[in-house]
Amino acid sequence: MGVGIIGASPERGWAASAHIPALRALPAYEIRALSTSRRESAQAASRQFGVPLAFDNAEELVARPEVDLVVVSVKVPQHRELVTTALEAGKDVYCEWPLGNGLAEAEALAALARARGVRAIVGLQARASPAVRYVRDLVSSGFVGEVLSTSLVGSGLAWGGIIDPSSLYLLDARNGATLLTIPFGHTVDALCWCLGEFREVSATLATRRPAVPVMGTNETRPQTSPDQVAVSGVLTTGAVASIHYRGGTSRGTNLLWEINGTEGDLVFTGSSGHLQMTDLSLSGGNGKEKFGPLSIPERYFAAPGAPQGSAFNVAQAYAQFAQDPGSVPSFDDAVVRHKMIEAILEAARTGQTQRL
Amino acid sequence: MGVGIIGASPERGWAASAHIPALRALPAYEIRALSTSRRESAQAASRQFGVPLAFDNAEELVARPEVDLVVVSVKVPQHRELVTTALEAGKDVYCEWPLGNGLAEAEALAALARARGVRAIVGLQARASPAVRYVRDLVSSGFVGEVLSTSLVGSGLAWGGIIDPSSLYLLDARNGATLLTIPFGHTVDALCWCLGEFREVSATLATRRPAVPVMGTNETRPQTSPDQVAVSGVLTTGAVASIHYRGGTSRGTNLLWEINGTEGDLVFTGSSGHLQMTDLSLSGGNGKEKFGPLSIPERYFAAPGAPQGSAFNVAQAYAQFAQDPGSVPSFDDAVVRHKMIEAILEAARTGQTQRL
Known part of the structure; x- marks a missing residue:
């Protein structure tokens, strides 16, 4: 799946610390495009993350045929506009949580996603x-x-x-x-x-x-x-x-x-x-069994080799989405x-x- | 101080597990009387706890001149009647918490204690x-x-x-x-x-x-x-x-x-x-200090030799009352x-x- 990341700042932020390491650990995904708000930072991010397509605006990113899934990882007040742009281009979207700045925005975006018939997932990882x-x-x-x-x-x-x-x-x-x-x-x-x-x-x-x-x-x-x-x-x-x-x-x-x-x-x-x-x-613990640490069975790890830290559960979510798109929060x-x-x-x- | 305990069941209960061991550890107090609801249990308690005066009713206990402080350690629904009896006899009272079965009872008992000018304390130990x-x-x-x-x-x-x-x-x-x-x-x-x-x-x-x-x-x-x-x-x-x-x-x-x-x-x-x-x-922990166990300075132990367990804080309360009656909850x-x-x-x- 070709991924385009809106908000892939090279210096800091959630895309750099979580989405990019997570996606790189998963063969089902390829990061093909990114955008930031400025030309210089987009070029720096392109170099730093080894992503070929870099834009200083979301419109160009979502228009690219290489991009199947648009990741929106920016501050909450920008979610509505950028997610709308991606949905209107007919792309699948992974938007960070909170989806909207308030309920009304979230409802509008969910309605638009349904109307467009795309897969729209939220980062409640x-x-x-x-x-x-x-x-x-x-x-x-x-x-x-x-x-x-x-x-x-x-x-x-x-x-x-x-x-x-x-x-x-x-x-x-x-x-x-x-x-x-x-x-x-x-x-x-x-x-x-x-x-x-x-x-x-x-x-x-x-x-x-x-x-x-x-x-x-x-x-x-x-x-x-x-x-x-x-x-x-x-x-x-x-x-x-x-x-x-x-x-x-x-x-x-x-x-x-x-x-x-x-x-x-x-x-x-x-x-x-x-x-x-x-x-x-x-x-x-239950019944008369001793209370103590529980270890998580292997089968719950959707992305077993995922990097620890911020990227870990994001990688699990991406892996689950690749296996069964309906299994992740919409x-x-x-x-x-x-x-x-x-x-x-x-x-x-x-x-x-x-x-x- | 001469103490009379209403509700000193010999078999079980809070008086036996907390009040009696606490009072016995404190030289300022002497348990001089007890009552239970039945003649047999009162006599058994008298023998078991070594208390000379034993009654099957609260009226006789509160009337005894040897009793300065009446302890009410019975089920909550009986508090109003028994505390009232003790207050009307002009005795100081230590009543277990909750004081009343509801606010109205507690207010009535507090008003009566004020009117009688006695010291009335509650077991919020x-x-x-x-x-x-x-x-x-x-x-x-x-x-x-x-x-x-x-x-x-x-x-x-x-x-x-x-x-x-x-x-x-x-x-x-x-x-x-x-x-x-x-x-x-x-x-x-x-x-x-x-x-x-x-x-x-x-x-x-x-x-x-x-x-x-x-x-x-x-x-x-x-x-x-x-x-x-x-x-x-x-x-x-x-x-x-x-x-x-x-x-x-x-x-x-x-x-x-x-x-x-x-x-x-x-x-x-x-x-x-x-x-x-x-x-x-x-x-x-505070500031840049390490967070860890704190030990309680000696001066906070009002009854240093008190038995551990249920009696411990009851003994602290009695000791504080003996030292400074206004320092315990009224x-x-x-x-x-x-x-x-x-x-x-x-x-x-x-x-x-x-x-x-």
């Missing part, structure tokens, strides 16, 4: 994690019995005590790239994929650091993104869920996701609340997640539990 | 825990900087998959002895004592096991007590709190209470969500906690955030 896929099967096969509840505590890495100048857009809630949408969103997507969707949510949001120092400067910048996200609710199964995300990093718990059932318990831990890209450890799945996030915002704004 | 007292001082001295948020996950031990026949009253919410009032109540009291009260609460409550098997029988009994308690809210300081209590015991996390601040973090762990009586471990403190619990019930019932 926690679902591609071998550990998460294993837990989903364990839960559905009754390892924990009936799920009674689930507890999740995580740290956001960003939205903490200091901000890198290149990440300033994370501070402004209007950009749609927040603690709530990114680490919470990725992780709760895995939670719902394993345990079912929420049928009701209550929420407390707060911005505890309204001004954040900028790294390497004497400046501070205003923050409107919530740096505290506390959600409780009931899943469609009746299980109760409690989730707390905080900005920054704790010296204590940075990821604890526990699933408690009538017959057993499962516990994920990791070094950040970005479950989609952290080093995950899984423990479990734009319609992204809309479900955006609706849940809107419900959380509304619950926090009104103080009223929202039904989904 | 988590505040007497050396580790909790140390953390309160650490927080107020700035160890974690400004508190940004706190996360708490705990197990209730009871309200799980099976019930002991002697504990059946825990299943019926009308008895006021629930997962919400007992383990959650004790622990959140410590949380609020260290970090400040809640100014608003949202809540999800559920009873996931509406029928509970009775140990040693083929019977099940209906449960109306919530066996899932998920609360989020904002403290008066602006810090966000997220709390999840579940019935029973997890193979994973049974107590995790983490405090995250601008400059440091503190983490309690323990083997149950009953922070008031579990084996607590405390870790912490009936007025109990009313504050009952109000919070009523707000949680109302938040869950209405789906509407409650302000306190």
Whole structure:
């Protein structure tokens, strides 16, 4: 499959750290084109990544017949325009999560993808994690019995005590790239994929650091993104869920996701609340068996040779897409997640539990 | 100080496991009388505990001039009547938590205690825990900087998959002895004592096991007590709190209470969500210091020789009361906690955030 990457900055960013290493590890894919916003950076990226076609605009990239799948890996506010361009060219699209800057954009993009009849997938790659896929099967096969509840505590890495100048857009809630949408969103997507969707949510949001120092400067910048996200609710199964995300990093718990059932318990831990890209450890036990580490069976690794780190689950997702395009999260799945996030915002704004 | 214990069953119960060993370890106290509901059990308790005066009714106990302090350690529905009897006799009272079966009873008892001018204390002994007292001082001295948020996950031990026949009253919410009032109540009291009260609460409550098997029988009994308690809210300081209590015991996390601040973090762990009586471990770190176990300075142990286990914090509370009666939680403190619990019930019932 020929891939064109929109947003393949040579210096930094998610495309360079995750998509490019992931795609290179997979023989089913070939990176044939890239674009960035400037001629110079596109040429630098072309050289650095060994990609023959390099453009300073998305229109030329999506028009190329060599490109079957367009990857959109840019800041959230640009998703709508660039994904629309790719969809209108009739190309398959892999867009990073969050799909839209808010629900309305995501719905519009999902509708357009359906109308064009292309395959449109969203980068909710926690679902591609071998550990998460294993837990989903364990839960559905009754390892924990009936799920009674689930507890999740995580740290956001960003939205903490200091901000890198290149990440300033994370501070402004209007950009749609927040603690709530990114680490919470990725992780709760895995939670719902394993345990079912929420049928009701209550929420407390707060911005505890309204001004954040900028790294390497004497400046501070205003923050409107919530740096505290506390959600409780009931899943469609009746299980109760409690989730707390905080900005920054704790010296204590940075990821604890526990699933408690009538017959057993499962516990994920990791070094950040970005479950989609952290080093995950899984423990479990049921009945009278000892509780302890669980190792993930080989069959859950869709891309066994994938590079560790950020690229790992992205590679798993690409490998799954190549094997079975319907097995990875679609734009319609992204809309479900955006609706849940809107419900959380509304619950926090009104103080009223929202039904989904 | 002469002590009379109402509810000193010789076979089992909190008086036998906590109050009596605690009082025996403290030279400031002498257990001079006890009562139970039956003549035979009172006489058996008298022999077993070596207490000279034994009654099958509370009236005779509170009337004895040898008794300065009346301990009420019976099931919650009996608190109102027995505490009232003791207060009307003009005696100081130590009543187990929860003080009342609901807020109205607690308010009536607190008002009566004020009217009688006696010292009336409630068994919220988590505040007497050396580790909790140390953390309160650490927080107020700035160890974690400004508190940004706190996360708490705990197990209730009871309200799980099976019930002991002697504990059946825990299943019926009308008895006021629930997962919400007992383990959650004790622990959140410590949380609020260290970090400040809640100014608003949202809540999800559920009873996931509406029928509970009775140990040693083929019977099940209906449960109306919530066996899932998920609360989020904002403290008066602006810090966000997220709390999840579940019935029973997890193979994973049974107590995790983490405090995250601008400059440091503190983490309690323990083997149950009953922070008031579990084996607590405390870790912490701030600034660039390494995060690790913290040992509790000697000065926080009010009763250094107290027996470990259930009696430990009860002994600390008695020792503090003997040294400084105003340093232990009063009936007025109990009313504050009952109000919070009523707000949680109302938040869950209405789906509407409650302000306190």
